[in-house]
Amino acid sequence: MTSTTAGDVPAIEFKDVVKRFGDNVVLDELNFKVAKGDRVTLIGPSGSGKTTILRLLMTLEELSGGLILIDGDPYTHEYRGDKWVEIPEKRRRVVRNRVGMVFQQFNLFPNMTVLQNIIEAPVHVLGKSKAEATARAEELLEQVGMTEKRDFATNQLSGGQQQRVAIARALAMDPEILLLDEVTSALDPEIVADVLEVLRNIAETTDITMLLVTHEMAFARDVSNRVLMFDHGQIVEEADPETMFTNPSHERTKEFLKAVLG
Amino acid sequence: MSDDLQTLIDSLPDLGGAVLVTLEMTVGGAALAMIVALVLGFGARTRSLWVRGPSRVVIEFFRGTSLVVQIFWLFYVLPQFGFKMEALAVAIVALGLNYGAYGAEVVRGSIASVPTSQWEAATALNLGWAHKVRRVVFPQAWALMLPQLANLLIQLLKGSALAFYITLHDVYWWTDELQRDTRDTFFSFGIGLIIYFVIAYILTWGMNWLEERAKRRLGRGTRPRLRDVLGLKPGVPSEVARVKGGVA
Amino acid sequence: MNDESIWDWDTAWAVLPDLLQGLVVTVEATVIGMIIASILGLLIALAMRTPTRWVRGPLRFVVDFVRMTPLLVQLVFAWLLLVDIPPLAIGFGVLGVHYATYMSEVYRAGIEAVPPGQWEAATALNLPRGRTWRAIILPQAIKNTLPGLGNYAVSMFKETPFLFAITVVEMYSAAQRFGANTFSYIEPLTMVGLLFLLVSYPTSLLVRRMEIRLA
Numbered sequence A: 001m002t003s004t005t006a007g008d009v010p011a012i013e014f015k016d017v018v019k020r021f022g023d024n025v026v027l028d029e030l031n032f033k034v035a036k037g038d039r040v041t042l043i044g045p046s047g048s049g050k051t052t053i054l055r056l057l058m059t060l061e062e063l064s065g066g067l068i069l070i071d072g073d074p075y076t077h078e079y080r081g082d083k084w085v086e087i088p089e090k091r092r093r094v095v096r097n098r099v100g101m102v103f104q105q106f107n108l109f110p111n112m113t114v115l116q117n118i119i120e121a122p123v124h125v126l127g128k129s130k131a132e133a134t135a136r137a138e139e140l141l142e143q144v145g146m147t148e149k150r151d152f153a154t155n156q157l158s159g160g161q162q163q164r165v166a167i168a169r170a171l172a173m174d175p176e177i178l179l180l181d182e183v184t185s186a187l188d189p190e191i192v193a194d195v196l197e198v199l200r201n202i203a204e205t206t207d208i209t210m211l212l213v214t215h216e217m218a219f220a221r222d223v224s225n226r227v228l229m230f231d232h233g234q235i236v237e238e239a240d241p242e243t244m245f246t247n248p249s250h251e252r253t254k255e256f257l258k259a260v261l262g
Numbered sequence B: 001m002s003d004d005l006q007t008l009i010d011s012l013p014d015l016g017g018a019v020l021v022t023l024e025m026t027v028g029g030a031a032l033a034m035i036v037a038l039v040l041g042f043g044a045r046t047r048s049l050w051v052r053g054p055s056r057v058v059i060e061f062f063r064g065t066s067l068v069v070q071i072f073w074l075f076y077v078l079p080q081f082g083f084k085m086e087a088l089a090v091a092i093v094a095l096g097l098n099y100g101a102y103g104a105e106v107v108r109g110s111i112a113s114v115p116t117s118q119w120e121a122a123t124a125l126n127l128g129w130a131h132k133v134r135r136v137v138f139p140q141a142w143a144l145m146l147p148q149l150a151n152l153l154i155q156l157l158k159g160s161a162l163a164f165y166i167t168l169h170d171v172y173w174w175t176d177e178l179q180r181d182t183r184d185t186f187f188s189f190g191i192g193l194i195i196y197f198v199i200a201y202i203l204t205w206g207m208n209w210l211e212e213r214a215k216r217r218l219g220r221g222t223r224p225r226l227r228d229v230l231g232l233k234p235g236v237p238s239e240v241a242r243v244k245g246g247v248a
Numbered sequence C: 001m002n003d004e005s006i007w008d009w010d011t012a013w014a015v016l017p018d019l020l021q022g023l024v025v026t027v028e029a030t031v032i033g034m035i036i037a038s039i040l041g042l043l044i045a046l047a048m049r050t051p052t053r054w055v056r057g058p059l060r061f062v063v064d065f066v067r068m069t070p071l072l073v074q075l076v077f078a079w080l081l082l083v084d085i086p087p088l089a090i091g092f093g094v095l096g097v098h099y100a101t102y103m104s105e106v107y108r109a110g111i112e113a114v115p116p117g118q119w120e121a122a123t124a125l126n127l128p129r130g131r132t133w134r135a136i137i138l139p140q141a142i143k144n145t146l147p148g149l150g151n152y153a154v155s156m157f158k159e160t161p162f163l164f165a166i167t168v169v170e171m172y173s174a175a176q177r178f179g180a181n182t183f184s185y186i187e188p189l190t191m192v193g194l195l196f197l198l199v200s201y202p203t204s205l206l207v208r209r210m211e212i213r214l215a
Helices: A050-057 A089-096 A114-124 A130-143 A159-171 A189-205 A217-223 A241-246 A251-261 B002-043 B049-064 B067-081 B087-113 B116-124 B129-166 B171-182 B185-217 B224-232 B236-247 C009-047 C053-067 C071-081 C087-112 C116-124 C129-166 C171-182 C186-214
Strands: A012-021 A024-034 A039-043 A065-070 A077-080 A083-086 A099-102 A177-181 A209-213 A226-231 A234-239
Touching: A012 A050, A024 A050, A024 A065, A024 A234, A039 A050, A039 A217, A050 A099, A050 A177, A050 A209, A065 A077, A099 A159, A099 B116, A114 A130, A114 A159, A114 B129, A130 A159, A130 A189, A159 A189, A189 A217, A209 A217, A217 A241, A217 A251, A226 A241, A226 A251, A234 A241, A234 A251, A241 A251, B002 B049, B002 B087, B002 B129, B002 B171, B002 B185, B049 B087, B049 C186, B067 B087, B067 B129, B067 C129, B067 C171, B067 C186, B087 B129, B116 B129, B129 B171, B129 B185, B129 C071, B171 B185, B171 C071, B185 C053, B185 C071, C009 C053, C009 C087, C009 C129, C009 C171, C009 C186, C053 C087, C071 C087, C071 C129, C087 C129, C116 C129, C129 C171, C129 C186, C171 C186
Parallel strands: A039 A209, A039 A226, A099 A177, A177 A209
Antiparallel strands: A012 A024, A012 A065, A077 A083, A226 A234
């Protein structure tokens, strides 16, 4: 499971991906693959490009160069002959259905109730019936322990509760790939465990490919089967969590882990 | 004074029609202004320079050239180019374009105040552009817009008094007639201003009601059910207030 | 009117001196109107902070009444009522009072935006109340009000044409008079609109810039 077997199409593939913000090069010809069902944690100092990778995968940032493939399909750009061209939104949307994301700040829609937040996209994007979407939403709410908040307004919920709803909302789209962007960073310490428990449960009961950026090293070790250490937009080290956290080989990784683990 | 009252009573039958003309201008002008504001407001936000440029030019043009000039230009000059409109249509078009241009800034600003993260969350759920705007962004921007739109609506009502000078029989015309009949400026204009004030107040109430409703939809208002729910957990409201303050 | 073309440059040139003369009156009215509005607006804002309801209630009503009724009707009202006062002076006064009701809101917001810590620091230094207002609160509050003042000045500039209704020959009525005398409205009315744009647009850009710098 750790590495892609030959012939198997990776869930995610970055090919020479470049991302610049103005003159600032955040990702410089980055290459990596994520196999189906992999749980990959991205670690590294802030500004190392981890979050940018997730945002590129969600098309929240425009690529500056290279290709991103989802199940081997070009997602945001493709080569037509030698020309690197943008893929129109209509085609992007087909691929985007396979990707879901949970944000640091939850980003629930305040004009909708908990249930409405969850069924909005399944009904209007996937074309599910309202009854079907609601049934699935109730299932998910139970999974994240939020059943009794079904009809609440989102700002009646605590941060941890909002994040659990946001997780249910992302899962309601049945994504093949789930992006988790520092999902516990905005939460008070005592509720972090609840949210992590929910994620652990999802990791155990589904085969969703997960890409996570987190500062919760213990959680990363529990859930992921691969850890990528980033620095200056490059992968400096790649290993299974056990090796990465107990016996890192690269100097930068050692420094970084020492700083965050204390 | 009793003569004044008698004259006032005699002129009451005309008042209904006059109020109606003022309301027609206000409501018609506001409806047109809203359409103009939405088109130009969204136009001024697009990435394409070919849409944004002209939107900005139109906004600045109608903001900058003064309502008075616009209404008389449409009334006196436009017919010379072969477009003749009824006076009521002139008033509605002038009010709609002028306040629409102001409204466009309100729309643009309110849409811009909705956090980018809301657009991003909608993208993450793969919603299309129109769907994002209609279901996620606009309902949030709407609550921000309403107080400013309410203000513009009152300005529009006040501006509609100009219509008297392009032959319309509105509330100001009725006031002027009453003044001529009574020769009592204080009495007649006092009553005329009170009528404007009452109309403005009713419009303000209406807009406040819309604003309350919009806020409630964002879960910020207070409805009895909500209070019941909050009553169960006394810790929640202050927490909500704190989080909200922090975000805003 | 000329048959070959609708727009006649000779007429346009002929009306220009009248319009520029009117522009002087328009600017004059705006400046004096804004001075009155700024002073009166501040007084209203301060009066609204008195603890007695008997002052605040009626004042609130008067302010709302003036703010929510048409400037145009107010102008004609004052003009018909005060026959001995020259129309231009009435124009200054009514513009000033009308905009004072707007400005009072600007001042109120400006005063409220001064952090409570400033009041507390003044109390801690045992400064007298008057001194606290003059030396600490108002200087900060007034800085907050400058963009609002600028915006309302631009707005008032565009509303001065209402003065045509009380026989003041400002820029718009100069155009209209010219039109009535020569039966050609196209050139004067078009040019007066463009002149308004020519003055108000750059001014509003300046105000926006100030807003950004003070923000």
